[in-house]
Amino acid sequence: MEESIQLQVSGLKKKFGAETVLNGIDLDVHKGEVVVVLGPSGCGKSTLLRCMNGLEAPTEGIICLDGAAITSGGKNITKQRQKIGMVFQSYDLFPHKNILDNITLAPVKVQKRAKGEVEQQAEKLLKRVGLWEKRKAYPRELSGGQKQRVAIVRALCMNPEVMLFDEVTAALDPEMVREVLDVMLELAGQGMTMVIVTHEMQFARAIADRILFLDGGGIVEEAPPEQFFTNPKTQRAKDFLQTFTYEKRNKIPSEIESFERRN
Amino acid sequence: MPDSGINVLFLGKNFLRLLEGLWVTMRISLIAVILSIPLGILFGMFMTLKNPITRTLSRVYLEFIRIMPQLVLLFIAYFGVTRAFGWNLSAELSAVLVFTLWGTAEMGDLVRGALISIPKHQYDSAAALGMTKAQTFVFIIVPQTMRRLIPLTINLTTRMIKTTSLVVLIGITEVLKVGKQIIDANRFDYPTAALWVYGVIFALYFLACWPISSLAKKLEQRWR
Ligand SMILES: Nc1ncnc2c1ncn2[C@@H]1O[C@H](COP(=O)(O)OP(=O)(O)OP(=O)(O)O)[C@@H](O)[C@H]1O
Ligand SMILES: [Mg+2]
Numbered sequence: 456m457e458e459s460i461q462l463q464v465s466g467l468k469k470k471f472g473a474e475t476v477l478n479g480i481d482l483d484v485h486k487g488e489v490v491v492v493l494g495p496s497g498c499g500k501s502t503l504l505r506c507m508n509g510l511e512a513p514t515e516g517i518i519c520l521d522g523a524a525i526t527s528g529g530k531n532i533t534k535q536r537q538k539i540g541m542v543f544q545s546y547d548l549f550p551h552k553n554i555l556d557n558i559t560l561a562p563v564k565v566q567k568r569a570k571g572e573v574e575q576q577a578e579k580l581l582k583r584v585g586l587w588e589k590r591k592a593y594p595r596e597l598s599g600g601q602k603q604r605v606a607i608v609r610a611l612c613m614n615p616e617v618m619l620f621d622e623v624t625a626a627l628d629p630e631m632v633r634e635v636l637d638v639m640l641e642l643a644g645q646g647m648t649m650v651i652v653t654h655e656m657q658f659a660r661a662i663a664d665r666i667l668f669l670d671g672g673g674i675v676e677e678a679p680p681e682q683f684f685t686n687p688k689t690q691r692a693k694d695f696l697q698t699f700t701y702e703k704r705n706k707i708p709s710e711i712e713s714f715e716r717r718n
Numbered sequence: 719m720p721d722s723g724i725n726v727l728f729l730g731k732n733f734l735r736l737l738e739g740l741w742v743t744m745r746i747s748l749i750a751v752i753l754s755i756p757l758g759i760l761f762g763m764f765m766t767l768k769n770p771i772t773r774t775l776s777r778v779y780l781e782f783i784r785i786m787p788q789l790v791l792l793f794i795a796y797f798g799v800t801r802a803f804g805w806n807l808s809a810e811l812s813a814v815l816v817f818t819l820w821g822t823a824e825m826g827d828l829v830r831g832a833l834i835s836i837p838k839h840q841y842d843s844a845a846a847l848g849m850t851k852a853q854t855f856v857f858i859i860v861p862q863t864m865r866r867l868i869p870l871t872i873n874l875t876t877r878m879i880k881t882t883s884l885v886v887l888i889g890i891t892e893v894l895k896v897g898k899q900i901i902d903a904n905r906f907d908y909p910t911a912a913l914w915v916y917g918v919i920f921a922l923y924f925l926a927c928w929p930i931s932s933l934a935k936k937l938e939q940r941w942r
Contacts, residue, residue, distance in 0.1 A: 510842055537848035547843035551861045560857060561847035
């Protein structure tokens with residue numbers, strides 16, 4: 456298995472000023488594996504992803520892609536970021552470019568690929584997510600769900616080896632969540648290596664090969680999804696999962712009576 | 719002879735003189751605008767530096783220019799500097815100097831505002847696509863900044879054109895001054911001349927500024 460490790464995080468610590476956000480994270484992501492990171496708000500999930508492609512510099516520890524260390528800053532980092540696609544929670548398309556130009560900009564300017572070839576690939580990807588008709592539209596003309604699908608296509612058009620998703624559906628209206636998650640499910644099915652942060656528990660359970668539960672700056676629990684969701688080992692994971700379940704409360708009899716009388 | 723003040727405009731070269739007066743105003747403001755835009759862009763970028771020293775310096779400059787009435791700046795440049803340093807600045811050169819200093823400060827503040835209004839995630843997503851700082855600036859930041867800036871710059875230009883009428887107070891014969899001369903010279907023959915002359919000046923200012931500000935509106939709507 457050793458050689459199939461694609462992304463390796465070892466001893467990662469991250470401090471913002473005096474606040475320690477990540478306190479020693481070790482994680483190996485294998486080729487084709489889908490790792491879903493769960494955890495309460497503010498536990499450092501975004502920070503972990505941002506460290507993985509050098510948007511934040513680790514305070515301590517090393518992150519390697521294909522065995523080569525990712526060091527934020529320096530010339531090397533832009534090369535490595537081309538192999539790591541990232542999609543954020545906020546809709547982050549470039550508002551001054553149409554959909555096709557949003558997608559082709561980096562492959563053409565950064566990877567110096569031929570415009571025609573890139574456009575072909577972009578159109579093919581857009582067809583796959585059902586947005587080919589929108590290729591000449593501007594981001595402001597798209598719904599949130601459509602924007603996120605374009606953001607995914609934009610990252611994919613760089614032909615990355617790993618994709619990072621940071622709560623890409625958190626800002627969406629409920630009816631648009633599905634269309635974005637479906638794209639991610641399809642991607643996982645094709646064997647893309649993915650690290651996903653999400654609050655969609657059903658989705659996490661369906662897509663994950665492995666769940667990572669983060670709390671208090673460390674990995675509290677690491678398990679296959681079925682085990683994590685049906686039989687979590689740690690109390691903190693149990694408490695966390697509890698916040699996603701709702702118990703039906705019994706109505707007070709007098710209320711039911713008055714309800715029945717009214718109807 | 720009945721008083722038909724409108725005739726004043728056609729006496730001798732009066733109308734031409736008014737146009738020449740307007741040209742003086744336009745010349746001063748246009749030179750100042752043309753200098754202010756590149757200088758203001760540099761100043762605006764300078765203002766976004768995180769260094770506390772450059773921050774304070776640019777803050778002080780901006781506040782100084784803002785607090786001082788333009789008239790006071792004009793007097794300082796024309797009367798003060800000439801006396802204090804023995805430089806012999808012509809009135810027009812002092813005016814260009816003051817309006818450029820003012821325009822640079824205002825333009826700089828617009829540029830700074832446009833630059834910091836670009837959300838952080840635009841930088842992040844460009845970086846995540848492997849763009850260098852320079853590529854991000856050229857392909858992402860500058861085009862978005864320009865869109866915000868063009869209408870604002872045009873508004874600043876019309877403000878500068880209008881404010882240039884102050885130069886009359888350091889002795890430059892611009893359009894208002896010419897108007898006053900014409901009115902004074904014809905005070906007895908045409909008592910209502912003032913109405914006509916100022917009416918024409920109003921129309922001239924309108925003709926100079928209106929196309930510029932309506933262009934601004936159009937661009938603003940297009941790029942909303
Ligand atoms: N640039 C920064 N400067 C200072 N503190 C930061 C910065 N980024 C994140 N933090 C802090 O680090 C902690 C973890 O933030 P992070 O965004 O990684 O959490 P998260 O798990 O993604 O939370 P959420 O589920 O709300 O997105 C928070 O307390 C946050 O305030
Ligand atoms: Mg987050």
